[in-house]
Amino acid sequence: MLRADEVRTYIMQGLPCDYVAVQGNDGQHFEAVIVSPQFVGRNKVQQHQLVYQALGERMRHEIHALSMRTFTPEAWASMEN
Amino acid sequence: MDVQERIRTQVTQSPVVLYMKGSPKFPQCGFSGLATQILQACGVTDYVAVDVLQDPEIREGIKTYANWPTIPQLYIKGEFVGGADIMREMYQSGELQKLLNG
Secondary structure, eight states, X not given: OOOHHHHHHHHHHHSOOSEEEEEOSSSXXXXXXXXXXXXXXXXXXXXXXXXXXXXXXXXXXTOSEEEEEEEOHHHHHHHHO | OOHHHHHHHHHHHSSEEXXXXXXXXXXXXXXXXXXXXXXXXXXXXXXXXXXXXXXXXXXXXXXXXXXXXXXXXXXXXXXXXXXXHHHHHHHHHTHHHHHHHO
8 A cells, every 4th residue: 555655755756855745544645745946937737747747657556646735945935934 | 539639629619627527416536526616616607527437538538638647627718727736726816716707
């Protein structure tokens, strides 16, 4: 069964990230918060596409659902304040 | 007509098209259910809902069409808008309402 920390590792292997948190414990449904400098200058669709790309074939076969929120480092920093 | 061409025709023939699992009355997945609720909250009643579970060719083809591996998918005036997460974010910011009523 796929674990949340494995999904986290897959995302980080495929995409340079400042921060990734993944939750979910049923092996199929996951929730992620992802902060990456690669998101700068890209819209939400393009940001999510980068994450899907990092997960590649796993997105088709292993992961039923990945709910995500994506942030540029700047947007993330302003959220924390 | 190949499946990509079928999808292109579908999304351009109607102003709002939602690809989902199940129907708006009986969604077969929580994310598809959320997508229909968001459209309802935006006051959209006359959109086209395509149940991908009824059409395996569309179910696979739609993933390639917008380079987006998950369902639901929302299209407005032929343009891919996003999946459930993006719909929710855009609804919360008021952006989706603007796009739908524009």
